[in-house]
Amino acid sequence: MPNTATRARSVDSYRATVDALVTDLPIERLPVGDCLGLVLAEDVTAPIALPPFDNSAMDGYAVRSVDVVGASEEAPVELPVSEDIPAGRTDVVPLLPGTAHRIMTGAPVPPGADTVVQVELTDSGVDKVRIFAPVSLGAHLRRTGEDVREGTTVLDKGTVLGPPQLGFLAALGLSDLPVRRRPRVLILSTGTELVEPGQPLAPGQIYESNSVHIAAAVREIGGVARVLRSVPDDVDALYRTLQPHLKDHDLLITTGGVSAGAYEVVKDALAGEGVEFLKVAVQPGGPQGYGTYMGLPVVTLPGNPVSAALSFELFVRPALLRAMGRPDVDRPVVRAKASSAMTSPAGKRQYRRGFYDAGSGRAVPVGGPGSHLLAAFAKSNCLIEIPEDVTEVPEGGDVRLLVIAP
Numbered sequence: 001m002p003n004t005a006t007r008a009r010s011v012d013s014y015r016a017t018v019d020a021l022v023t024d025l026p027i028e029r030l031p032v033g034d035c036l037g038l039v040l041a042e043d044v045t046a047p048i049a050l051p052p053f054d055n056s057a058m059d060g061y062a063v064r065s066v067d068v069v070g071a072s073e074e075a076p077v078e079l080p081v082s083e084d085i086p087a088g089r090t091d092v093v094p095l096l097p098g099t100a101h102r103i104m105t106g107a108p109v110p111p112g113a114d115t116v117v118q119v120e121l122t123d124s125g126v127d128k129v130r131i132f133a134p135v136s137l138g139a140h141l142r143r144t145g146e147d148v149r150e151g152t153t154v155l156d157k158g159t160v161l162g163p164p165q166l167g168f169l170a171a172l173g174l175s176d177l178p179v180r181r182r183p184r185v186l187i188l189s190t191g192t193e194l195v196e197p198g199q200p201l202a203p204g205q206i207y208e209s210n211s212v213h214i215a216a217a218v219r220e221i222g223g224v225a226r227v228l229r230s231v232p233d234d235v236d237a238l239y240r241t242l243q244p245h246l247k248d249h250d251l252l253i254t255t256g257g258v259s260a261g262a263y264e265v266v267k268d269a270l271a272g273e274g275v276e277f278l279k280v281a282v283q284p285g286g287p288q289g290y291g292t293y294m295g296l297p298v299v300t301l302p303g304n305p306v307s308a309a310l311s312f313e314l315f316v317r318p319a320l321l322r323a324m325g326r327p328d329v330d331r332p333v334v335r336a337k338a339s340s341a342m343t344s345p346a347g348k349r350q351y352r353r354g355f356y357d358a359g360s361g362r363a364v365p366v367g368g369p370g371s372h373l374l375a376a377f378a379k380s381n382c383l384i385e386i387p388e389d390v391t392e393v394p395e396g397g398d399v400r401l402l403v404i405a406p
């Protein structure tokens, strides 16, 4: 008697299941330079003002504006230069009326000065300077607190820390930040046919690529990926490989060995050990598994490379981003016109690899629906979503896209 298929879970329901598996990551204080892509766990208050002191925006001369009124090419104003103030000078020497201090960009403006004359408007004198143009009061001064006032909230809890935010927080003197730490993801590929890239390939063997893709996808969102050497279709080898690493990770991702064949190593090893196997109504990515093995949350992805990648994209990526506290768990969605007709199986949500051209508003399917078509995936920038109740999309039909690359 043929195996009767149990009803497949919907994409949305399975996404919620995987989301619930991955717990929120703990809050830690991490060095500011290690926080790229992480999320602030508390509001940040400015411990100092920015700029912290009045300083010059130009290389030139600090003066009193009244002393240079009426300066021109024909009638330059000459002032004695009594001090030289490079950036970093920390002692304070007031400017006396009728004198100038030579000053560099970023150096503190001396008390008494209210204006900076840029060097190009002078003869660059060292002991005395001739000024050839009038300068308006306050020119080229960067005032204390003009950017940030001390004690104000400058970034809110929940802010994603990109280069501008990190540079700014460093400028405030913050050496470490309260963030949800990176998820540590353990990755294990399975399959006796797999060979590491760089090694010779015997007939019947293929290069192992899933772990490279999944690890890169984990790192792209700010996670820490640890890739184990792939295991053959041997349950004991799988247990032995996993055992030493179960403790220090937040999630285990396996690929392969979850469908209906005779050598399904992941299913054989983990079914009954806290991991449940099921079918999801999606193509690619039908056979899936999830659960907790020896205390470690596990997601078992199907082995076909596009299936594994899409399963990560649809189910695991949003769960990890949410656990990191990221507000932006979903890919940008756009609507476009299909450049050619497509078919899709009834009752399954299909994700076709595609190329979205924002200029024309068209989505071009790249390659077919097959879950082995890696070259097409590598040339795609979007996933074309064909809903469960749609079996045919006509040329020019309206489609929804997930934008996955620029």
Ligand SMILES: Nc1nc2c(c(=O)[nH]1)N[C@H]1C(S)=C(S)[C@@H](COP(=O)(O)OP(=O)(O)OC[C@H]3O[C@@H](n4cnc5c(N)ncnc54)[C@H](O)[C@@H]3O)O[C@H]1N2
Residues within 6 Å of the ligand: 189, 190, 191, 193, 194, 206, 207, 208, 209, 210, 211, 255, 256, 257, 258, 259, 260, 261, 264, 284, 285, 286, 287, 301, 302, 303, 304, 305, 307, 371
């Ligand atoms: N009788 C059935 N057969 C299959 C079904 C089914 O429902 N009934 N489902 C098919 C679908 S859909 C998928 S997806 C695959 C999933 O199978 P597994 O998870 O058991 O994956 P494997 O059989 O181990 O591998 C599938 C395919 O992918 C290649 N592979 C595996 N791992 C890697 C890797 N790390 N790097 C590169 N390529 C990899 C492997 O060589 C196979 O060609 O099952 C279908 N079959």
Ligand code: MOO
Residues within 6 Å of the ligand: 282, 283, 284, 285, 286, 287, 302, 304, 307, 308, 371
């Ligand atoms: O569901 Mo499989 O993942 O289509 O190739």
